[in-house]
Amino acid sequence: MNIETFISEAVRQAAEALYGPLEGEELQIQKTRKEFEGDYTLVTFPLLRRSRKSPEATATEIGTYMTDNVPEIKSFNVIKGFLNLSLDGSFWAARFAEVAADASFGQAAPTGRTVMIEYSSPNTNKPLHLGHIRNNLLGYSVAQILAANGHNVIKANLVNDRGIHICKSMLAWKLYGNGETPASSGMKGDHLVGKYYVEFDKHYKAQIKELTAQGQSEEEAKKNAPIMLQAQEMLRKWEAKDPEVYSLWETMNGWVYEGFDVTYKALGVDFDKVYYESQTYLLGKSLVEEGLKKGVFYRRDDNSVWIDLTGDGLDEKLLLRGDGTSVYMTQDLGTAFRRFEDNKLDDMIYVVGNEQNYHFQVLKLVLKKLGYADWSDHITHLSYGMVELPEGKMKSREGTVVDADDLIADMVTTAREMSAELGKLEGCTAEEADAVSTMVGLGALKYFILKVDPKKTMLFDPRESIDFNGNTGPFIQYTHARIRSVLRKAAEAGIDMALPFATTEPAQPGNSARPERSATEDCQHAAETGQLLLPEEIDLIKTLSEYPAAVRSAGDNFAPSIIGAYVYELAKQFNGYYHDHSILKEENAEVRRLRLQLAAQVARVIRSGMELLGIEVPERM
RNA sequence: GGUUCCGUAGCUCAGUUGGAUAGAGCAACAGCCUUCUAAGCUGUGGGUCGAGCGUUCGAACCGCUCCGGAAUCACCA
Numbered sequence: 001m002n003i004e005t006f007i008s009e010a011v012r013q014a015a016e017a018l019y020g021p022l023e024g025e026e027l028q029i030q031k032t033r034k035e036f037e038g039d040y041t042l043v044t045f046p047l048l049r050r051s052r053k054s055p056e057a058t059a060t061e062i063g064t065y066m067t068d069n070v071p072e073i074k075s076f077n078v079i080k081g082f083l084n085l086s087l088d089g090s091f092w093a094a095r096f097a098e099v100a101a102d103a104s105f106g107q108a109a110p111t112g113r114t115v116m117i118e119y120s121s122p123n124t125n126k127p128l129h130l131g132h133i134r135n136n137l138l139g140y141s142v143a144q145i146l147a148a149n150g151h152n153v154i155k156a157n158l159v160n161d162r163g164i165h166i167c168k169s170m171l172a173w174k175l176y177g178n179g180e181t182p183a184s185s186g187m188k189g190d191h192l193v194g195k196y197y198v199e200f201d202k203h204y205k206a207q208i209k210e211l212t213a214q215g216q217s218e219e220e221a222k223k224n225a226p227i228m229l230q231a232q233e234m235l236r237k238w239e240a241k242d243p244e245v246y247s248l249w250e251t252m253n254g255w256v257y258e259g260f261d262v263t264y265k266a267l268g269v270d271f272d273k274v275y276y277e278s279q280t281y282l283l284g285k286s287l288v289e290e291g292l293k294k295g296v297f298y299r300r301d302d303n304s305v306w307i308d309l310t311g312d313g314l315d316e317k318l319l320l321r322g323d324g325t326s327v328y329m330t331q332d333l334g335t336a337f338r339r340f341e342d343n344k345l346d347d348m349i350y351v352v353g354n355e356q357n358y359h360f361q362v363l364k365l366v367l368k369k370l371g372y373a374d375w376s377d378h379i380t381h382l383s384y385g386m387v388e389l390p391e392g393k394m395k396s397r398e399g400t401v402v403d404a405d406d407l408i409a410d411m412v413t414t415a416r417e418m419s420a421e422l423g424k425l426e427g428c429t430a431e432e433a434d435a436v437s438t439m440v441g442l443g444a445l446k447y448f449i450l451k452v453d454p455k456k457t458m459l460f461d462p463r464e465s466i467d468f469n470g471n472t473g474p475f476i477q478y479t480h481a482r483i484r485s486v487l488r489k490a491a492e493a494g495i496d497m498a499l500p501f502a503t504t505e506p507a508q509p510g511n512s513a514r515p516e517r518s519a520t521e522d523c524q525h526a527a528e529t530g531q532l533l534l535p536e537e538i539d540l541i542k543t544l545s546e547y548p549a550a551v552r553s554a555g556d557n558f559a560p561s562i563i564g565a566y567v568y569e570l571a572k573q574f575n576g577y578y579h580d581h582s583i584l585k586e587e588n589a590e591v592r593r594l595r596l597q598l599a600a601q602v603a604r605v606i607r608s609g610m611e612l613l614g615i616e617v618p619e620r621m
Numbered sequence: 622g623g624u625u626c627c628g629u630a631g632c633u634c635a636g637u638u639g640g641a642u643a644g645a646g647c648a649a650c651a652g653c654c655u656u657c658u659a660a661g662c663u664g665u666g667g668g669u670c671g672a673g674c675g676u677u678c679g680a681a682c683c684g685c686u687c688c689g690g691a692a693u694c695a696c697c698a
Contacts, residue, residue: 033641043640045678055678081678082641123698160698277698304696313624314694321696328698357625358693385627386691393691422660440660452634455626457691459633468660470646471634478660486657553637565635568645579653579662599657621660 003095003545004029007040007085010073014065019050026050031542037077038084039542045081055081089533096541100601106547106608108150116154116339117143117382119351120269123160124256125169126194128263128404129394130387130460131353134449137614138384139351140269141450141560144612149555154343157271158335161253162278167234169193170248171227172200182255188405190259193252198396203227266408268442268614275335281326283334287370288320296369307366317362332363340375347378349558354383354455382558385457387449402462408442414465415441415474424621436621440474443615447473450613451564471568473615476606479571480617483603486583488619490596495584533594536577540598543570547605551612560613567609574602 008029016022026046032038044051044058051058056078063076063083074088099105119139122128128136139155147153173180173196182189204227211221222228237245264270288305291297297307297319305320319329326334339345350360360381367376386393394401416437419425425433448466452458468474533541550566553559583599586592607617 028640030640036641041641045640048678080641163698165698302696310623315623317694318696323696325696327696331698353692354626355692356698359698361625361693383626388691418660422658424658424660448633456634457627461633464632464647467633467647470660472646472660474660475646478658482658482661489657549637557637561635562637565645568635572645575661576663578657582657584657620658 001095001098004549006072010066010070011042011062011085014062014069015047015050017069018061018065019047022047022050032084036079036082036084037086039087040085042083042085043081044083059083089538092538092541093533095545096598096601099541099544100597106551106605107148108548108551110152111150112152113150113346114152114154114344115146115347115349116156116343116345117146117349117351118156118158119143120157120264120271121160121352122157122260123165124190124193124253125165125197126396127188127190127259129396130402130404130407131394133267133404133407133445134384134387134458135351135353136264136267136269137446137449138382138454138560140267140614141563141612142349142351142382142558144614145551145554145558145560145563148551148612151347154273154345155271156273156275156339158275158277158280160277162238162281164231164235165197166249166253167231167238168200169197170245170252171231171234172196172203173252174248175227176203182258188259188262189255189257190263191403191405192259193256200227200231263404263408266405266442268616277331280335280338281331283338284326284330284332285320285324285334287333287337288330291319291366291370294370296366307369309362309365312365314358314362314365317366319366328359329362329366332359333366336363336367336375336379337372345378347380348375349380349382351382351384354385357381357383380558382454384454387458387460390459390461390463402460407445407462411441411445411466412437413441415444415468418468419621436618439616439618440468440477440621443473443477443610443617444468445473446613446615447476447564450560451568453561454559473610474621476567476571476610477615477617478621479575480603480606480610481619481621482578483574483599483606484619487596487600487603489584493584495592495596534581536573536580537594537598540570540573540577540602543573544601544605547609550609554612563609563612567606567613570602570609571606574599 008027011029012022012027015027028043028046030041030043032041042059042062044055044062047058047062048055051061053061059076059078059081060083063078063085066073066085067076072087072091073085075086077084077086117139119142120132120136122132143153143155173193176199177196180187180192182192185192187195204225207225207227208218208221211224212218216224234245238249288297291307292299292305297305299305300322302322303324304318304322306316306318308316310316317329318327319333321327336348339348352360360379360383364376364379364381367373367379388394389400389402391400416425416433419433419437419440424436428436444466448460449458451471466472547566547570550562554562578599581595583592583595586595610617
């Protein structure tokens with residue numbers, strides 16, 4: 001049952017019985033704030049023009065009507081214009097039974113919509129860094145969240161494997177590499193190629209210096225540096241499919257992909273489709289022709305094609321070079337078009353940094369002007385903020401880039417040290433210690449990044465390692481591990497765990513493992529006899545039942561941070577409960593059973609929520 | 622200059638379509654392990670929600686104007 005719907009319908013009926021038909025926006029219902037008694041609150045101000053009474057009188061009138069007519073409403077109180085309604089314990093018991101019995105809790109029914117989400121999109125000339133980590137984690141998590149919202153999700157990666165930057169690495173390797181390979185150097189492929197990209201830049205700068213010393217202007221020197229001219233020559237050869245250049249390109253890209261695969265695997269992200277720009281960069285030209293025909297685009301004297309967007313507050317934008325070759329926009333128009341057609345997409349999401357906001361604004365506008373508004377409207381640029389260091393932006397030239405592989409390794413090492421220090425690794429095999437350190441280190445990193453609203457610029461200070469206490473991934477993982485530990489102990493002690501709502505199958509007659517009462521009856525009985533459902537337990541049930549709403553909201557807003565906040569709140573709340581109430585030592589078997597089940601459901605939802613963030617949770621830590 | 626975005630505690634961040642006395646974590650200080658894992662729990666201090674107008678019964682949230690910061694406005698991708 002959807003609780004919010006239930007409440008708002010009940011309130012609507014009460015209000016309409018008292019004041020006649022209402023408009024939609026006149027009913028404002030929200031969760032009651034912690035500091036007041038009650039579960040849900042009606043804000044009466046919008047109703048006053050109907051009731052023609054004071055806020056207090058209106059609230060009291062509706063509250064009285066509801067306690068008299070709605071069995072689930074136990075009591076109410078009025079504070080200023082706010083009507084706080086308290087639901088009966090058995091109501092929450094029934095909700096809990098529903099949650100426990102729902103094997104796919106948090107997973108929405110299929111919507112039939114197909115959504116493609118493109119993320120990662122690396123260049124093949126250097127290894128991944130912290131910025132890519134944010135991109136990958138966001139992309140993967142949003143994909144998980146959309147799947148949980150019932151969509152068919154296609155995870156796509158568009159690899160930028162061509163262009164002058166690739167040639168720079170290739171050329172530097174050819175000139176200075178002495179045949180070095182990942183195998184010969186023991187270096188990860190992407191790092192090796194990245195090394196030569198840096199090497200290129202070093203020589204390039206030296207040559208510029210030399211040329212300016214000879215009297216050339218800086219601009220001339222940049223153009224005339226021999227190494228740059230050679231790189232451009234190499235690009236031309238590549239485009240002409242020169243066998244030697246092409247083969248080198250394939251080899252070096254192969255190294256990079258091997259390296260990326262390792263990083264992706266470490267991050268726990270994957271893709272359903274990988275596109276290579278070398279195969280798509282010629283797309284989009286037919287769309288340009290179409291635009292010219294429709295008079296949306298125009299051709300300049302030098303034969304280049306443009307669109308004038310000044311009427312929309314933007315600028316004039318180039319769509320095709322004078323020599324007929326594509327630019328970024330041409331390609332993106334083409335790939336967008338092809339993807340919608342090939343995959344029958346309902347939505348297309350690009351996880352790309354906010355530095356490209358303008359590009360996507362233009363992309364959508366151009367598609368719209370071409371008459372593809374139905375697609376344009378279903379393109380979302382999931383624009384995320386940069387990750388900054390205390391001294392500002394990461395700059396590869398200044399060596400302030402935080403390398404993805406290094407960071408991951410550091411996090412795992414820190415996790416291991418911390419675990420050892422706390423004595424958590426005693427009695428563990430080496431494999432277990434590895435597995436837990438990896439889980440916790442990555443959990444800390446991922447949560448740290450995903451808990452921040454995607455669109456905000458975020459700060460990362462490499463000098464202070466990421467926290468493991470407080471609002472962190474390990475805190476949530478730890479809560480899960482503690483619950484699992486309790487459940488293990490219960491099983492070992494042979495405590496009755498065969499709870500009817502612990503399982504997905506309906507109770508079978510003759511299945512002796514199950515008690516005779518149903519879950520709901522069990523809870524209700526307990527609630528009636530006052531043995532179960534302490535206020536803290538009701539609070540936990542309330543929070544548990546909000547999980548689907550959190551999943552929905554995270555999906556609507558493409559915001560893993562909403563899941564993060566939810567799971568943290570749940571874990572925190574459970575920790576307080578755990579501290580105050582013993583589960584295994586509870587003597588009343590019925591109460592103990594419910595507490596075990598409550599703990600089990602909290603663990604389940606934590607696991608499920610963390611899965612949406614791409615974070616694993618350990619059985620012990 | 623145009624466009625887009627951001628500004629909340631010393632620091633890092635929440636704050637769901639406008640609601641009650643603005644919340645967490647870190648850092649600081651004070652407590653809690655003979656008791657299901659102390660990576661935990663409890664308490665204390667800490668705020669002109671960048672500023673000012675306006676809309677409203679009610680604004681951190683909506684509108685306008687400033688101030689401060691970021692990105693972008695390439696025949697790069």
